Amino acid sequence: MRRNDDRGVAPVPAPHRLFLSGILLLGLAVRLLHYSAISPTAFPQFPVFYTASDLHGTWEWARTILAGDWLGRDTWHPDFRPDLAPRETWYRWWGGKAVFQQSPLYPYFVAGLLAVSDQSLNVVLLVQLFIGALHPAVMFWLASRLFDVRAGLIAAILTAVYGPFIFHQGTLLRDWVPPVLEPGVLLLLIKARRTGRGRDWLLAGMLMGLAVLAKETALLLLPVALIWLMLEYRPAFRQAVGAGAWLFLGALLVLSPLMIRNASVGAPVLSLSNRAAQGLIEGNAPDGFPFGPAHPPSLKGILERSDGRLPAVIVETLRLYDGDWVRFLRHQLVKLGSLMDPFEMPNNVGFSYGQEISPVLRFTIRYGFIFPLGLAGYLLTLRSGRNPVLLNLYALTTVAGLMVAIIWARYRLVLAPVLIIYGAAALVGFSDTLRSREWAKSASFLAVVLGCAVLQHGVAPVLALRENNEHMLYTPQYHIAARVYASGGEYGRTVSEIVRLRENAKRLGGTESPEQAANNALLEAKYRVQWANQLFDQGKPEQGRRQAEAAQTVYAGHLRASYPPEVVREVPFTLEDPGQARAFFDLLLRLKPDGPEAEAVRRLLTYLKG
Numbered sequence: 001m002r003r004n005d006d007r008g009v010a011p012v013p014a015p016h017r018l019f020l021s022g023i024l025l026l027g028l029a030v031r032l033l034h035y036s037a038i039s040p041t042a043f044p045q046f047p048v049f050y051t052a053s054d055l056h057g058t059w060e061w062a063r064t065i066l067a068g069d070w071l072g073r074d075t076w077h078p079d080f081r082p083d084l085a086p087r088e089t090w091y092r093w094w095g096g097k098a099v100f101q102q103s104p105l106y107p108y109f110v111a112g113l114l115a116v117s118d119q120s121l122n123v124v125l126l127v128q129l130f131i132g133a134l135h136p137a138v139m140f141w142l143a144s145r146l147f148d149v150r151a152g153l154i155a156a157i158l159t160a161v162y163g164p165f166i167f168h169q170g171t172l173l174r175d176w177v178p179p180v181l182e183p184g185v186l187l188l189l190i191k192a193r194r195t196g197r198g199r200d201w202l203l204a205g206m207l208m209g210l211a212v213l214a215k216e217t218a219l220l221l222l223p224v225a226l227i228w229l230m231l232e233y234r235p236a237f238r239q240a241v242g243a244g245a246w247l248f249l250g251a252l253l254v255l256s257p258l259m260i261r262n263a264s265v266g267a268p269v270l271s272l273s274n275r276a277a278q279g280l281i282e283g284n285a286p287d288g289f290p291f292g293p294a295h296p297p298s299l300k301g302i303l304e305r306s307d308g309r310l311p312a313v314i315v316e317t318l319r320l321y322d323g324d325w326v327r328f329l330r331h332q333l334v335k336l337g338s339l340m341d342p343f344e345m346p347n348n349v350g351f352s353y354g355q356e357i358s359p360v361l362r363f364t365i366r367y368g369f370i371f372p373l374g375l376a377g378y379l380l381t382l383r384s385g386r387n388p389v390l391l392n393l394y395a396l397t398t399v400a401g402l403m404v405a406i407i408w409a410r411y412r413l414v415l416a417p418v419l420i421i422y423g424a425a426a427l428v429g430f431s432d433t434l435r436s437r438e439w440a441k442s443a444s445f446l447a448v449v450l451g452c453a454v455l456q457h458g459v460a461p462v463l464a465l466r467e468n469n470e471h472m473l474y475t476p477q478y479h480i481a482a483r484v485y486a487s488g489g490e491y492g493r494t495v496s497e498i499v500r501l502r503e504n505a506k507r508l509g510g511t512e513s514p515e516q517a518a519n520n521a522l523l524e525a526k527y528r529v530q531w532a533n534q535l536f537d538q539g540k541p542e543q544g545r546r547q548a549e550a551a552q553t554v555y556a557g558h559l560r561a562s563y564p565p566e567v568v569r570e571v572p573f574t575l576e577d578p579g580q581a582r583a584f585f586d587l588l589l590r591l592k593p594d595g596p597e598a599e600a601v602r603r604l605l606t607y608l609k610g
Contacts, residue, residue: 016149020140020156027160028133030360034166035129037358042484042493044121046349047172049487050480053348055172057101059121062111066119073265077101084300093308094274098267102275104258105213106174125170132169135180136160139417142187146388147425154424162420163364164344167354168410175410178218181211183417185221186390193232196239198246205250212255216272217401217414222251224393231389277303277313279405283335286320286327291338291345291407291465338407339399339415340460342368346474347408353477356500367412372452374419377426379448384429391421472508475501475516482527491531498524518558525554526597529604536607548604552584563591 012020038044047059061076069075075098080090091097110124117123136156144152159165168176185208192200208225211218225247233240262269281302282288288296298320306312321328344351344367355361378395381387395418402411426445433441465472478501485494502520528551535544585605589598 012144012149016153019153020137023136023140023153023156023160024133026157027136028130030161030364031129031133031166031169033360034170034358035126037360038125038170038354039122041357042481042497043170043349043354043357044125045484046477046480047121049483050348050476053476055348058107058110058172058174061101061107062114063119065108065111066115071261071265072098072100072104075100076107081295085303093277093303095271095308096267098262098265099271099274100267102174102273103213103216104273105210106177110172121172124172128169128176129166131180132165132176133160135165138180138183138187139420142183142190142417143421143424145187145190146391146421147386147428150428150431151421151424154427155420158365158370158420158424159417161364162370162416163355163361163366164351164409164413165416166364167349167351167358167361168413170354171349173348173410174214175413177214178211178414179417181207181214182218182221182394182414185211185218185225186394189225189228189390192243192247196243198242201243201246202250202253205247205252206254207250208247209251209254212251212272213258215414216275219272220397220401221394224390224397228390228393277306277308277310280310280313281317283403283405283407284317284328284331286331288331288406289464290331290335291462332403334462335403335407337460337462338465339402339412340371340456341462341465342366342371342456343461343465344409345407345465346477347410350474350477351409353474367409367416368457370416370419370423372449372456373423373426375422375452375456376445376449377419377422377424377429379452380426380429380445381422386425391418394418395422473501473505475520479523482523486527486530489534491527491534494527495524495531498527521554521558522597525551525558526600528554529597529600533600533603533607536604541607544607548608555588556584559588559591 042049046053047055050056057076057078064074064076065072077087077090077094077097078101079087085093113124113127114120136159139159140152140156142152143155165176165179185204188200188204188207192204204225208218208221211221226244229240229244229247233243258272259269261267262271278299281299282295283290285296285298285302287298298317302313302316302320306316318328338345346352351361351366378387382392395415398415398418402415405411426449430442430445433439433445478497482494482497485491485497498520502517502524505517505520528547532544532547532551535541535547585601585608589601589605592598
């Protein structure tokens with residue numbers, strides 16, 4: 001393996017091409033199995049029903065585009081924190097109403113797919129998974145260029161079966177796109193350096209522009225490319241300038257429609273999205289929670305004093321530390337720990353929930369595997385002097401981009417390609433030491449990997465992530481799934497979701513708060529009452545009575561925990577006696593006459609009395 005990024009490219013031997021084809025088929029098969037598991041469930045409908053999510057934001061934005069607002073003159077924005085400021089104030093802090101909520105490529109991509117599929121979310125997810133099946137090919141060619149074909153094949157395998165990639169390629173979130181596009185940019189940069197043709201530099205710049213339209217942090221690719229060019233062309237400055245000019249022109253060509261749109265609707269010409277100021281505050285304010293959904297109390301004050309202008313936001317955020325830079329450093333170390341933590345922290349959706357509904361995900365590799373392997377590979381290649389400059393620069397800027405804001409598991413997807421490539425190179429080096437019987441080097445490799453694994457699994461984990469029940473048991477997924485099933489009259493599946501939620505809470509050692517536990521119990525009872533009514537309507541009285549009895553048991557436990565004993569001491573635990581049934585549900589209606597389940601309970605009483 002060589003260090004130079006621009007070396008000549010040897011042809012891939014036929015056996016390796018055949019092996020790569022098999023890897024691509026494996027990646028496609030795993031993704032199709034995942035799709036076949038999630039498509040009959042409520043999961044594809046989450047963007048419609050989960051209104052307080054980025055999933056719903058993508059859905060609404062795409063529907064706004066399909067309604068005819070192709071320029072985004074009335075572009076979609078969430079009703080964000082009206083308790084802090086009116087919408088007009090948020091528009092000012094964001095830089096204007098016409099500024100996009102985020103980089104616009106993904107919502108327009110989704111809108112295009114919805115337009116040709118009769119607005120089918122299942123089709124959108126299936127297309128995304130097909131695109132994801134090509135991701136191993138990008139990783140193969142990039143790792144082959146940076147190291148050798150063996151590293152390319154290992155990188156392709158790891159990409160094909162990396163669970164978080166597969167899971168997020170089946171969601172309506174944009175985070176799966178950068179891990180595909182940005183390695184593609186690196187690949188085209190290497191090709192352009194090898195050929196020296198202006199056309200290849202232009203194409204690399206165009207893909208870079210596309211990556212920026214997919215996610216704002218891809219702007220960091222530009223300084224990466226420029227620094228790399230200066231290092232590569234040190235003896236030939238004019239060549240570096242020429243290559244940089246072609247690169248810049250390519251990016252400008254792709255970004256020019258956005259700039260024209262901005263000018264036509266009155267937005268700042270160079271604006272991409274309105275996320276920068278808020279993301280920086282949430283990730284760095286001293287009273288913030290840098291790896292969770294809570295907004296820091298200082299958010300409003302910082303935005304008011306800075307009026308949303310990014311330089312002023314940085315100053316006002318850092319000013320809150322009062323010169324206590326040790327505290328600032330501790331804050332960053334907590335974020336670094338969450339960046340390394342093997343726990344797949346949920347946001348909008350959670351990987352652990354995906355494993356519950358898609359069995360194939362249980363057999364995929366995860367972050368807890370690729371991080372220690374990739375970090376060990378990075379350290380070993382750095383020590384041996386075979387560390388590719390371009391990949392090294394990209395790795396450092398990717399980590400820096402992640403550290404600027406809050407840390408979510410889905411944000412870490414962009415770091416996974418770097419870890420996979422370094423991990424593949426390390427495995428190739430380890431294989432070489434075994435073949436040559438260099439046992440000391442083999443032991444050194446294993447020691448470094450073990451040390452990185454201990455760091456990730458033993459030192460880095462953030463205890464606050466595991467102490468927060470909202471992180472360990474992401475209840476919105478179960479609630480939204482139950483709502484989807486209930487909307488279609490599938491009350492059996494509705495009840496199953498809530499039962500599984502309550503069982504998971506018990507398995508995790510009571511991660512629910514008492515309020516959450518009571519709410520989930522009432523949800524189960526409410527849905528069982530609705531299911532009982534449906535069964536009576538369908539002429540299935542015995543099954544209906546069983547669901548009524550199950551609902552009564554749940555309600556009775558809740559009533560006994562919530563009301564004085566003298567109020568509920570007569571609550572029966574069986575419906576065998578119609579009088580007991582009437583007494584129990586009459587008491588329930590007296591205690592909760594206006595509850596959300598009241599009407600369904602009244603209907604059930606008519607069946608039981610009849």
